[in-house]
Amino acid sequence: MQILPRHYVFLGLFLLIGITMALDISVDVKVSPYTKKMHAYIDSLPEGSTLIISFDHEASSLPEIRPIALAMLRHSFQKNFKLIGVSLYPEGTLIGYRLMKNIAKEYDKTYGDDFVYLGFRPQYIAAILAMGESIESTYPQDYLGNDYNSIPMLSNIQNYDDIEAVISIADGSLTTHWIEYGGQFNIKILGAVTAAMVTTYDPYLSSNQMTAMIGGLRGAAEYEKLLGMKGGGSRGMLAQSAAHLYIIFLVILGNIFYFRSRKKGGKS
Numbered sequence: 117m118q119i120l121p122r123h124y125v126f127l128g129l130f131l132l133i134g135i136t137m138a139l140d141i142s143v144d145v146k147v148s149p150y151t152k153k154m155h156a157y158i159d160s161l162p163e164g165s166t167l168i169i170s171f172d173h174e175a176s177s178l179p180e181i182r183p184i185a186l187a188m189l190r191h192s193f194q195k196n197f198k199l200i201g202v203s204l205y206p207e208g209t210l211i212g213y214r215l216m217k218n219i220a221k222e223y224d225k226t227y228g229d230d231f232v233y234l235g236f237r238p239q240y241i242a243a244i245l246a247m248g249e250s251i252e253s254t255y256p257q258d259y260l261g262n263d264y265n266s267i268p269m270l271s272n273i274q275n276y277d278d279i280e281a282v283i284s285i286a287d288g289s290l291t292t293h294w295i296e297y298g299g300q301f302n303i304k305i306l307g308a309v310t311a312a313m314v315t316t317y318d319p320y321l322s323s324n325q326m327t328a329m330i331g332g333l334r335g336a337a338e339y340e341k342l343l344g345m346k347g348g349g350s351r352g353m354l355a356q357s358a359a360h361l362y363i364i365f366l367v368i369l370g371n372i373f374y375f376r377s378r379k380k381g382g383k384s
Contacts, residue, residue, distance in 0.1 A: 125366060132362050136355040144341075145353060150314075150321075151338040154306060154328040157281075158191055165280040166198040166273060170294065171212030172205055172240075177287035177310055183336035183348035184308045185215050185285050191343055193223040193230075198269055200279075201233040202255075204240040204290050212285075213259055228267050235259035240290060241297055248276050248301040276303040281327065283308060291317060295325050308335075 161167075169188065173181045192199055201216045203209040213233045220231050227233075234255040237243040246254040251273060252264045264270055272278060281304035284291040291307045298305060304327045307317050311332025320326040330339055333352045340347045 129359060129362060132358055133355045136358045137351055139351075139354070145334060145337050147338045147341060148335070150328070151330050151335055151342065154308075154330045155191070155339060155342045157306070157328045158188075158195065161195065161197070161280055163196040164198065165195075166200065166278060167192060168200045168202060168279055168282045169212070169216070170282060170284045170286075170290075171201065171203040171208035171215075172284050172286035172288070172290035172294075173211075174205060174207045174287060175211065178211065179352070180310050180333050181285060181287055181308075182215070183333060183352060184330065184339075185212075186219060186347060187336050187339040187343065188283055188285065188308055189215060189219040190222070190345070191339070193219060193225055194343075196230075197280075199231040200251075200270075200273070201231065201235075201259075202243075203236045204243065204293070206236055208285075209236040209259070228262070229269055232267055232269055233259040241293055244293060244297045245300075248298065248303075250275055276301040279303060281306055286310075286313070288313070289316070291326075292320075295320050299325055307331075311335075 169185075169192070171185070189199070199216065201212050203212050213235070216231055216233055217227070220227070225231055234251075235258065237246075237254060243254060252270070256264055258264065258267060276298065282294055282298055283306045284294045285308045287310045291305070291309060291313075294305050305325070306327055307321075307329040309317060309329065309331050311334065314329070314331035317326060317329055321329055330336070333356060336348065337353045
């Protein structure tokens with residue numbers, strides 16, 4: 117196979133990102149008002165509060181979503197919250213369970229007492245509305261097949277009246293459905309979304325239909341800074357910044373070759 121110049125470009129980008137991700141270097145970021153508001157709200161909740169964390173994303177967005185999800189889970193377990201995991205996307209179901217289970221181990225949290233994972237239900241609008249009436253009726257069993265009423269943590273959880281807030285970790289529009297349908301039950305909605313979706317949810321944040329929001333890899337890095345820990349957000353920001361500089365370098369280099377070619381009368 118003939119090796120073309122673009123192959124070297126892709127190889128260079130691959131090596132650059134691989135090296136920067138391997139380095140134990142954190143990028144110092146200025147924390148945005150969005151992230152400060154999210155952190156302040158979660159920090160204001162009393163210990164023992166019950167939150168629903170909804171993994172509303174596909175596997176393709178995991179590189180950006182995972183650091184956000186880990187930051188939210190770590191803060192929640194630090195605060196000794198009781199966490200109920202659900203998913204409105206089939207793809208996010210197993211991912212959410214593994215993330216919750218792994219972070220729970222870091223904080224010595226016990227399944228059934230400190231967190232539980234209910235999993236996926238089809239027809240997300242119907243699922244959101246049904247949980248407003250009865251979570252047990254919507255999820256008679258958890259993701260592992262345990263009966264709802266056999267799980268100690270859920271003994272006093274009937275519906276959204278017993279939940280402090282819902283954190284929707286999303287790469288698309290599913291947070292909108294939590295706002296529009298879950299909001300009918302006066303439940304607080306928090307968004308942890310990809311950077312591309314931040315402007316979509318700005319109006320909901322301005323109108324107080326959504327309580328707080330963080331967005332993208334930068335939001336994860338900012339949240340990690342507020343928590344005083346290193347994570348995928350900080351490393352990802354370094355790799356992202358390096359990739360942007362690499363592309364700028366290639367644009368400059370390409371223009372240099374182009375103008376030199378024109379000066380010599382060659383083909384561009």
